[in-house]
Amino acid sequence: MKSIKNHMMFILPLVAILMGIEFFLVFDRVTNSYEQRLKENYSILVVSRHQIDVDTFHRIDKRISNVEEIKRQNIADKIAKGMGDISGSDLMRALPYFYALHLNSYLAEDDIKDIKERLLRYRDIKRVETFGENHNAKYNLFIFIKTIFWVFASLMGIVSLFLLIKQMEVWQMAHMERMRIMEIFGAPMMLRSGVLFKMGLVDAFFSTLISGVIFYSLKEWAQKSGIPLLESKYELLFSFSDMLILSSMAFGIVIIAVIFVALSTKEVRE
């Protein structure tokens, strides 16, 4: 019973830390997915006198990731329908070239302006439409959500850190006497701390497992939750590669904690 209590005293804060890390990973994936969607849906419209190839656009600005040429024939045909006496081929000769430019990330308003200015400096480009107002509103909302997530994750991190330090102090108190006695009888540091390593690594394993099961269950629930937003993005809630990150973090925390405790209980030769 005492042993279970001792393990739980370490497992619970470690699970809290790992859940904080997993929350951070989930938030990061959600914001990245949202950013990706915004990025894919956003494009800058460019009107040019002559045809411009993809490489030229890349040379103008590296942030342009993809260039989509809007078919002029469709535009010409639509216009020609409304103007009976002008043929589509005549219009084609008079029409400029249209391009939709996609960017490699979702940029701030100033960056968009900067790209616009660079594009307008190119001799063939007549007009650039960035749909700035619409973009800016979405961008600000996105930044707001992302900031809230970051603040939340940071707070989780700080609280977890305090829990960890508190637990280290408990460890220190619980094992100081034993480690000192072992040192008096000539035990090297690794042997003195052996029991802590063993206990910590077992607890790290169980903490990783518990955190993984919680988020896996959450993912399973989200998939069948009936909430469209969760059902469409349920895979963001847990990935098996997270187990690798969580276990590395758990074992890393344990090793640091044990070394901290071992060094702080080292006998001082007066």
Add this chain to the structure above:
Amino acid sequence: MSNVITASKLTLAYDNGKNEIIKNASFRVKKGEFVFITGPSGSGKSTLLKALYGALKPKSGILEVGNLDMSSISRSKLQKLRSKMGIIFQDYKLINEWTVEKNVILPLIISGYNTEVQDTQAKRLLRHVKLTEQAHRYPLELSGGEQQRVGVARALSKNPFLILADEPTGNLDEYSSNVIWDLLENACSQLGSTIVVVTHRIPSIFNIPYRQLIIENKGIYEVH
């Protein structure tokens, strides 16, 4: 006979050398001797013992234990030296989360003996200190006298060349004290261990030859 402990003009101090406890003391302890170090409370008996197991570095002078200079001994050599010693404390210093049996074989665990040797030694030592029945109990379930017998068994577990004991009967009744003295006498006479005991009072009945050193006015003197 060779010296196990050599102290020459030894000064021991706390507070970065400001508070001198023992000053310019010289003494020797030969192999196989039983030595009592006595003196009034606060005279520096425990301080001397700390220096003998390397927890206190001499301020000046020479202190050699097992031919190792305690002023300049490295951490790894100190660990080796301690693993060959037996140390007994007034407050027992047992690991309360471990069973009596495991406490007894602590020095064997530290030295990496296999479990077969550990088991055999544990049984022999517990029989020797008459605690066979208590092998699987925990220290806090035992009386003070029994705990100190565990401490003595632990000190004897590796047939140490030197046993240091700090007021080993300080907290015990007369019966338990006599048991402890018997065990230490046997360790000296039968195993040939050198024994240094710090105590404020030498037992009235002691069956083997011994030497007495007294700490007075920061000096260490032979009592004849």
